[in-house]
Amino acid sequence: MTPFVQTQCTHTAAALxxxxxxxxxxxxxxxxxxxCASLDEAGLAALSHITTAVPYAAKTDFVSEGxxxxxxxxxxxxxxxxxxxxxxxxxQIVGFLSAGDFIGIAVDDCYLYSAETVTPVTVCRFPRVxxxxxxxxxxALEKRLFLMARHELVAAQDQILLLGRKTAxxxxxxxxxxxxxxxxxxxxxxxxxxxxxxxxxDYLGLTIETVSRTFTQFxxxxxxxxxxVSNVVLLQPDALAELAEGL
Amino acid sequence: MTPFVQTQCTHTAAALxxxxxxxxxxxxxxxxxxxCASLDEAGLAALSHITTAVPYAAKTDFVSEGxxxxxxxxxxxxxxxxxxxxxxxxxQIVGFLSAGDFIGIAVDDCYLYSAETVTPVTVCRFPRVxxxxxxxxxxALEKRLFLMARHELVAAQDQILLLGRKTAxxxxxxxxxxxxxxxxxxxxxxxxxxxxxxxxxDYLGLTIETVSRTFTQFxxxxxxxxxxVSNVVLLQPDALAELAEGL
DNA sequence: CGCCGGTTTGATTAAAGTCAAACGATGTGG
DNA sequence: CCACATCGTTTGACTTTAATCAAACCGGCG
Numbered sequence: 445m446t447p448f449v450q451t452q453c454t455h456t457a458a459a460l461x462x463x464x465x466x467x468x469x470x471x472x473x474x475x476x477x478x479x480c481a482s483l484d485e486a487g488l489a490a491l492s493h494i495t496t497a498v499p500y501a502a503k504t505d506f507v508s509e510g511x512x513x514x515x516x517x518x519x520x521x522x523x524x525x526x527x528x529x530x531x532x533x534x535x536q537i538v539g540f541l542s543a544g545d546f547i548g549i550a551v552d553d554c555y556l557y558s559a560e561t562v563t564p565v566t567v568c569r570f571p572r573v574x575x576x577x578x579x580x581x582x583x584a585l586e587k588r589l590f591l592m593a594r595h596e597l598v599a600a601q602d603q604i605l606l607l608g609r610k611t612a613x614x615x616x617x618x619x620x621x622x623x624x625x626x627x628x629x630x631x632x633x634x635x636x637x638x639x640x641x642x643x644x645x646d647y648l649g650l651t652i653e654t655v656s657r658t659f660t661q662f663x664x665x666x667x668x669x670x671x672x673v674s675n676v677v678l679l680q681p682d683a684l685a686e687l688a689e690g691l
Numbered sequence: 692m693t694p695f696v697q698t699q700c701t702h703t704a705a706a707l708x709x710x711x712x713x714x715x716x717x718x719x720x721x722x723x724x725x726x727c728a729s730l731d732e733a734g735l736a737a738l739s740h741i742t743t744a745v746p747y748a749a750k751t752d753f754v755s756e757g758x759x760x761x762x763x764x765x766x767x768x769x770x771x772x773x774x775x776x777x778x779x780x781x782x783q784i785v786g787f788l789s790a791g792d793f794i795g796i797a798v799d800d801c802y803l804y805s806a807e808t809v810t811p812v813t814v815c816r817f818p819r820v821x822x823x824x825x826x827x828x829x830x831a832l833e834k835r836l837f838l839m840a841r842h843e844l845v846a847a848q849d850q851i852l853l854l855g856r857k858t859a860x861x862x863x864x865x866x867x868x869x870x871x872x873x874x875x876x877x878x879x880x881x882x883x884x885x886x887x888x889x890x891x892x893d894y895l896g897l898t899i900e901t902v903s904r905t906f907t908q909f910x911x912x913x914x915x916x917x918x919x920v921s922n923v924v925l926l927q928p929d930a931l932a933e934l935a936e937g938l
Numbered sequence: 939c940g941c942c943g944g945t946t947t948g949a950t951t952a953a954a955g956t957c958a959a960a961c962g963a964t965g966t967g968g
Numbered sequence: 969c970c971a972c973a974t975c976g977t978t979t980g981a982c983t984t985t986a987a988t989c990a991a992a993c994c995g996g997c998g
Contacts, residue, residue, distance in 0.1 A: 531938050534937065536852045596844055597847060601785045607851060609782070612953075648855075653956080653978085858985080888944075889945095900988080901985090903945060903946055906946095907946075907947085
């Protein structure tokens with residue numbers, strides 16, 4: 445478990461093969477969408493100096509709630525879920541992350557949630573203390589993280605509205621619209637859900653059975669088509685959008 | 692409605708009476724707990740220059756979701772609720788604010804939630820554009836806002852766990868513990884709840900009836916004592932704390 | 939005193955959860 | 969190559985929690 449390579453800030457097998465030791469981040473596919481976009485060459489070099497690129501297999505736990513926060517991470521490919529547990533094992537997924545997302549914005553000394561990969565994932569790993577030191581010298585990076593934190597806060601409030609006041613159908617519809625928005629940005633109505641029904645349930649505050657039944661119901665109503673378990677075609681995206689808003 | 696005074700950054704009737712025009716923020720009771728604590732005298736002077744102190748009566752709506760975000764606010768006294776609505780009127784309160792809390796950290800051009808006073812409230816009001824300009828010159832202020840945003844994010848994730856996975860009893864217990872923590876910090880087990888049962892319900896994703904029944908149940912079980920509707924004495928704070936964590 | 943809003947209590951319903959079994963891909967070993 | 973075990977998913981029957989509908993209560997105020 446947790447194999448890793450010491451090459452810095454190069455993330456895919458392809459990138460690794462062509463890694464340029466002098467400028468390791470230049471090939472990073474997620475650079476443009478990550479906090480790294482805020483850094484000039486000097487900043488990128490300084491960051492790459494404290495960075496380790498790490499690939500994880502699917503279903504790998506790599507952050508545990510309550511543990512000392514030794515490292516912070518940038519997801520560069522794949523899907524990660526963040527979750528919190530109650531004492532008796534009830535689980536709430538607080539977010540799904542993908543390329544460009546940062547893990548640890550709100551972290552102080554200890555992690556406040558656990559993180560597990562959903563798919564195979566690559567991350568850039570930074571020692572927390574050194575990252576915080578670096579932040580002092582790159583105000584643009586801090587500004588960028590602030591912006592990302594604000595976006596996370598908006599997303600969290602959306603989720604609070606969903607969990608507090610939406611029905612199961614509205615939650616699933618909202619989830620589909622979020623995945624759609626998060627996708628290519630094109631109007632592509634074919635979604636890929638890399639996470640299991642169990643993950644979706646724990647994200648939406650439902651049970652596996654209710655998630656499954658609701659997908660079936662949407663299929664029967666002609667709102668979606670299901671290709672296997674992970675491919676969803678939105679047949680009536682507008683109707684789903686309305687459902688998501690409670691109309 | 693929305694009466695206001697042009698005196699700058701002086702917040703209570705008492706403070707108003709003794710306002711020092713040269714140094715209007717010096718008497719502010721919430722300065723130490725607000726973002727203003729990050730400013731030196733020059734910064735405080737610059738901020739006070741774009742500030743209007745505004746008192747609001749209880750139950751006054753002063754921010755509306757979707758409206759252009761002309762102003763940002765700092766709460767200096769009283770309690771405010773932030774909420775979002777679904778089309779059919781279902782309401783979710785995303786947070787209660789009090790002295791020192793900032794309204795608009797995550798705001799871009801338009802407000803993302805509505806705000807209404809619970810009690811009589813005083814705020815410092817800043818034109819958004821001018822505030823953002825000022826931020827550029829006071830990195831310590833921006834750092835402080837970033838820190839506050841991170842704390843809000845942690846609180847939001849706690850609320851997501853609560854709404855997604857806790858029972859009604861656990862939600863009420865969690866709410867009581869949050870109010871307790873938010874209080875004087877002393878071990879004072881007597882809480883004052885300035886908000887209505889309806890507000891508590893809309894904050895916890897429950898109905899008025901369930902909130903009321905759960906309080907009654909806690910009273911019958913000897914966990915709390917109720918003095919009227921707004922005073923709650925925690926008779927067994929430890930048991931409530933355990934309930935809140937799902938133990 | 940009696941109205942009025944918010945709150946509490948009671949009876950019933952409905953939405954989602956639980957328990958349980960069947961289904962269907964995927965992967966393994968005979 | 970196919971039987972079979974496994975794991976995640978779907979479907980079904982039933983239960984439970986909290987919501988809904990409705991009435992009584994209570995405290996403050998005109």
